Structure formats: C-alpha cells, structure tokens
Amino acid sequence: MSTRRLYFGKALFGLMLGWVVTRIGFGDFGELNQMFTFGDYTFTNQSLRMFFSFAGGVGLALIVFQTVLRHPSQAPRIHRGVIPGGLLFGLGWAISGGCPAIPVIQVSSGYLPALVTIAGVLVGIRLCRTANARWFHLDRGSCSI
C-alpha cells in the first residue's frame, strides 16, 4: 500500500469513527449510562437505543465477516489478563465514560474535563506496560495492527 493511500485511509476512517460515535451519542455521559442501565437516568424514559446501536453494529459486521468476506483471521490467545483487564476497563468506563476513544469524543464535544480522563488513560497504558514487563509477562496481543 502506498504511503498516500495509507494516510488517506487512516484519516478517512478516523473521521468516520469520530463522526459516527458522536452522532450516536457516546460523547454524552447520560446517553452512555443509558446504554449500561437500559434506561434514562431521570427514570422517565426506558430506552435501548444506545445498546442496540452498539450491539447492532457488532451484529451487522458479524454478518458481513461471516458471510461475504469470510477471511480467516488469527485471534490472539486468551490469557490470564483478559478477565482482570476487562473488570478494570468496565469499572473505568462506568465512572469516567471513557473507552479510549470516547474521552477524545467528549473533548471534541466540548467537555474539557475529559482531558483529565485522557491523561489518566495514557498513565494507565504506561503503567500496564511497565507492570507487564516487570511482573505479568503476558502476551497480550492487540486488536490494532
């Protein structure tokens, strides 16, 4: 792939991801909480909009990958960091609204305190790298290549 095509693609899909996630409402903590509690925090409107947006996106992509594209992909192995990592991530997601992309979206929507969340994310990433090199020694793999 040429350099121009590479950077154009990264810019295009970054733009698309930011646009879509914002228009769905992930930058709004109230909407995000609604996805996790399946309801309105004012207890006036039960809505599954956010949940179905995410689940529907996964479902549609699954249909395409399993039927149309059908390219085999090598999945990283399950390791002992998956469950504790998931627990920590879920806790952080619930109390900060962040799932690394979302604090970026929050800042772009004008929520300046989300800069603190981003700083925390970067600190957490660095701490994990150090802890893994020193104690865990896990082959964590990554979904991003």
Next chain:
Amino acid sequence: MNTYWPWWAGAIGLASVTVGHYVYFRNSFGVSGSLERILNWNREREVERADALLADFDFDAALAEFSTAELASVATQQSLTETINTRTINTPAINTPAPYAPTSQKSAQRQPAPTTSPVAAQAVFIAFVFLGGLFASLTSGNFKLRNNMGDAYAAIVTDDWKMWPMLLIGGICVGFGTRLCGGCSSGHGLNGCSRLHPISLLATSVFFGTAVVVSTVLLRIL
C-alpha cells in the same frame, strides 16, 4: 434538545467503519492499541527504521553465501555440493540437516508477513477521530465548551471537586484495563466480536458486564 441518531443508523455506521476499515487495510483497528503505540513513539520508530533496512534484504541468498563461505574451509565447494546433494557425510553419528537450496523463485513465492501501520499513521487516525467528533458536534448543534461533564454525570457520579479524581482514576482504570486484556470496545467489541474471536467475546462480556453492574450501582444505589 440532543438529536442523536436512531439505533439502526448507529448500527449501520459502526458496522460500516468496522467492515470498511478491514476491506481497505485488510486489518482491524483498536484505539487503545493505537494509543499505546503512540506513547512508545521512539521505540516504534526504531523498529520501523530497522524493518525498512531489512525490507529488501534477501535472507536466503545471504544465508547461502554465509554457509558456503563457512564450509569452504572444510572441503572444496564442488565436493561439498555433491556431498550435500547426495546426503552422505562420512562423519560418525552426525545428523546433517537437509540441504539449504535457496532460489530467487522460492524467495519470491514466500508470502510477506502482515505489516503494522506506522505509528505516525496511528496518530493520524486518533487525530481524525477527534476531528470527526468535532465536526459532528458542531454540525449537530451539540458542541458547547464546558468545565463539567454534564447534568447526567453530576446526577449519577458527582457534581463537585470529586469529579476530577474520579475522571483521572477512571481513565487510569480504562488505560490499564484495556491494555491488560489486549483491546477496548473498538478492538475487542466491534472488530473482535464481529469475527467471533473467543478472546474478544470473553473480554467484551466481562467489561460490558462490569460497566452495567457499576453503572447500575451508581444510578440506583449510591
């Protein structure tokens, strides 16, 4: 009033990004992995420079040349070639490996290993996520500079000075947790689950389930 997309539009949008990225790059994306690589910018650049130096390096030819040069002192090159080809070596109890016969055709047929996007491309991706969000919030009328996290955050979590350490601690948990489990909602959730990777299904179940429990506790109990 917020005018967010209906659920089906959001689902189509997320699926389009996920599938489109794979079709374009033949690879998936993950924001937490991109951020980690950006944090290790110098190291990543070193690896990229080393890879660039080795990109055109013909390992087969180099290995053959080295092997020939090393063994030339033992026998003449012709007798060595004959010996290797007939697989008979008059030394007791030595198992010789199969002859290494590199050819340019063999090298050409070898499939290139998947390459990682340069770290600069990852930075472009994150920057344009921000820009995409900015354009979307500006055009939808939802953009407003504020020094709080909104009414919902104030009602559910906290509305005073405790917001700042909560955001920081939450961010640290997100950063540590995503890298510990090897992905985030985009990597494991969108990309991995849609490809039925067991690790992604497990990770998504755990972090989504945890978020549901914690959010419910925050909303209904605390």
